[in-house]
Amino acid sequence: MGKRKAGGQQGMDHLTLNESMLVGHRQIDAGHAALVGLVNKCVDLVGNSVAAAELHTVLIELRDMFVRHIDEEETIMRDLGYPDMEVERNEHVDGMKRLNQLLDQCREGADLDELLREVSGLLLTVFIKSDMGFKSFLQSIDYQDEPRGDGEGAFVV
Structure with missing residues (x-):
């Protein structure tokens, strides 16, 4: 995950999803x-x-998106027989608890720059880096996404 400045603004950089962070499953990467x-x-x-x-x-919109993504991701992992589902599930549960705490802190007037750094770190560590085990699993089973039917290959950011 890389960073770039947001529209010339001072403060935190935009996050970018680097190719090395892709797990190799189009729906999860999307x-x-x-x-x-x-x-x-x-x-x-x-x-x-x-x-x-x-x-x-x-942030509420982000939490809602996290919930949908986690549900989709865990379904995919289960369907493919991912052996570390329990570890993944626990990381998701812990991550959602922390995100809810951050939402409460935002409502209570926390420093927004610090809060945003924590949200970004949460996304990076819990919801993307934790999926690198799944990436290794996909590679071990020689998983290949089905072609989309539009002549394009797998999802690329």
């Missing part, structure tokens, strides 16, 4: 890309000094 995009929306909001209530609204 979900990660969407989550990164929403975190970058938060970066822009904080860079533009929005009110905490406005950031809180986007």
Whole structure:
């Protein structure tokens, strides 16, 4: 995961999903890309000094997206027979608890720059890096995404 400045703003950089962070499953990688995009929306909001209530609204949207992504990801992992499902599930549960705490802190007036750094770190460590075990599993079973039917290959960020 790399970083680049948000529209010339001071403060936190935009996150970028590097190729090395792709797990090799189009749907999961697309979900990660969407989550990164929403975190970058938060970066822009904080860079533009929005009110905490406005950031809180986007963080709720991010949490909802996390919930949907986790459900999809765990279904895919289960369907493919991923042996470390329990570890993955526990990381997801812990990550969601922390995200909910951060939402509460935002509502209570926490420093938005620090809060955003924590949200970004949570995305990186819990919801993307933790999936690297699944990436190794996919490689071990020689998993290949089915062609999309439009002549394109696997999802690329």
